[in-house]
Amino acid sequence: MLGTTLGAACVxxxxxxxxxxLQKGLTGFAAGVMVAxxxxxxxxxxxxxxxxxxxxxxxxxxxxxxxxxxFLLLLDNLVPHQHLDSPESEGPRSGLSRSTKxxxxxxxxxxxxxxxxxxxxxxALEHNSFMPMAGAVALSIGMAIQNFPEGAIVAMPLxxxxxxxxxSFLMGTLSGVVEPVGAILTILLASFIVPxxxxxxxxxxxxxxxxxxxxxxPETQEGRHSNVGTLGFTAGFILMMVLDVVLG
Numbered sequence: 001m002l003g004t005t006l007g008a009a010c011v012x013x014x015x016x017x018x019x020x021x022l023q024k025g026l027t028g029f030a031a032g033v034m035v036a037x038x039x040x041x042x043x044x045x046x047x048x049x050x051x052x053x054x055x056x057x058x059x060x061x062x063x064x065x066x067x068x069x070x071f072l073l074l075l076d077n078l079v080p081h082q083h084l085d086s087p088e089s090e091g092p093r094s095g096l097s098r099s100t101k102x103x104x105x106x107x108x109x110x111x112x113x114x115x116x117x118x119x120x121x122x123x124a125l126e127h128n129s130f131m132p133m134a135g136a137v138a139l140s141i142g143m144a145i146q147n148f149p150e151g152a153i154v155a156m157p158l159x160x161x162x163x164x165x166x167x168s169f170l171m172g173t174l175s176g177v178v179e180p181v182g183a184i185l186t187i188l189l190a191s192f193i194v195p196x197x198x199x200x201x202x203x204x205x206x207x208x209x210x211x212x213x214x215x216x217x218p219e220t221q222e223g224r225h226s227n228v229g230t231l232g233f234t235a236g237f238i239l240m241m242v243l244d245v246v247l248g
Contacts, residue, residue, distance in 0.1 A: 001147075001173075001176040001177060001179055001180050002144060003143070003144035003145060003146070003147030003148045003150075003151065003176070004110070004147040004148070004150060004151035004172065004173060004175060004176030004179070005151060005172075005173045005176065006148055006151065007147060007148040007149055007150060007151025007152040007153075007155070007172070008151035008152065008154070008155040008168070008169050008171075008172025008173050008175075008176075009151075009155075009169060010151075010152040010155065010156065011152070011155040011156055011158075011159045011165055011168045011169050011172065012165055012169055014156065018152060018153065018156045020223070020224065020225055021225050021228055023153060024219075024220050024225045024226070024228045024229040024232065025228045025229065025231065025232035026149030026152065026153060026232060027149070027153065027216055027219050027220050027229060027232065028216075028220040028228070028229035028230060028231065028232025028233035028234075028235075028236065029146065029149055029232040029233065029235055029236035030146040030147075030149050030150055030153075030216060030236060031212045031216035031217055031220065031232075031233050031236065032232065032233040032234060032235060032236025032237035032238070032239075032240065033142050033143070033145065033146035033236040033237070033239065033240040034113075034146065034208045034209070034211065034212050034216070034236075035208075035209070035212055035233075035237055036142075036236070036237045036238075036239075036240035036241045036244070037116065037139055037142050037143065037205075037208065037240050037244070038116075038204075038205035038206075038208050038209050039205075040240070040241060040244040040245070041116070041120055041135060041136075041138065041139040041142075041240075041244050042116060042119075042120070042139075042201045042202060042204055042205035042208075043061050043065065043201070043202055043205050045120075045123060045131045045135070045198075045201055046060055046061040046064060046197075046198040046199070046201035046202040046205070047060070047061050047198070049123065049131070049197060049198045049201070050198045060198035060199045060202060061198065061201075061202040061205075062202070063199060063202070064198065064199035064200065064201065064202025064203040064205070064206065065202045065203070065205055065206035065209070066206060067199070067202075067203050067206065068112065068202065068203040068204060068205060068206025068207035068208075068209070068210065069206045069207070069209065069210050071203070071206075071207055072108075072109075072112065072206075072207050072210035072211065072214075073210065075108055075111075076090060076091065076108070076214070077090075077091060077092075078091060078092070079091050079104055079108055080092055080093070080094040080096055080101055080104065089101055099158050099161050099162075099163055099171070102154065102157055102158060102161070103154065103158070103171045103174070103175055105215075106150065106153075106154040106175040107174075107175045107177075107178055109211040109215065110147075110150075110175060110176055110178050110179050111178050111179075111182055111207070112204055112207030112208045112210075112211065113143050113147070113179055113208065114178055114179030114180065114181065114182030114183045114186075115182045115183070115186060115200075115203070115204045115207065116139065116143065116204035116205070116207075116208060117136070117139060117140050117143055117179070117183045118182055118183030118184065118185065118186025118187050119186055119197065119200045119201050119203075119204050120135070120136040120139045120140075120201070120204075121133075121136045121140070121183065121186075121187050121190075122186055122187050122189075122190035122193065122197065122200075123136065123197050123201060124136040125187070125190050126190055126191070126194050126197065131201075134247045135244060135247065137247060138243040138244045138246075138247035139244065141243055141247075142239070142240040142243050142244070143179070145239070146236060146240075147176060147179070150175075150176075151172050151173070151175075151176065152172075154171070154172045154175050155168045155169055155171065155172030156168070158171055158172065186200075217233075220232070220233065
């Protein structure tokens, strides 16, 4: 949430819009962090935690990953929202303003990030041999870093849509509230969810990958400067990989 808040604060100092070049790079960076986190911090520990060999070892990861994809797909169809670069709304029809739909879009996609951190910390508390606390902290740091550009990317378009700087900053900050809430709830339930932790780790990974493939990657490749989005993705992926390997 702190990362999101700091990113949203950009609206207090910058012009109405983020330069297209910078937005592509920041979006790609966020996608790279999420992909690396999904693999090193969530899917691999999910397989190691399963306690099986052979095909049975990957079952929790595969089932959880698919469930995470389907969960975000369901939310995408149940909640009215609008992507940053799209003039059309998604989900059920509603009378909500474009600003509110933009806010809901980012809030929706912050849910799996909070779950990922919460599940990783729960895993570190209950299965430290498979999910070291340092690895969970690395994931937390990675999510905070990639939330900085996300905070800016949601607040700046809200300002461009006619909202005041203060309102845009507030909405950008509030879009990140679901992350600590989701994480804290998961940690509080840690002792009850131990048997399904491998599934939940993979579930969080699937949810984040849905966001990457459905929204972030297409945004980096549309129009001009797609190469900047690719370079941003590379930087985010490498940073998260290094954080996880070095700290984990």
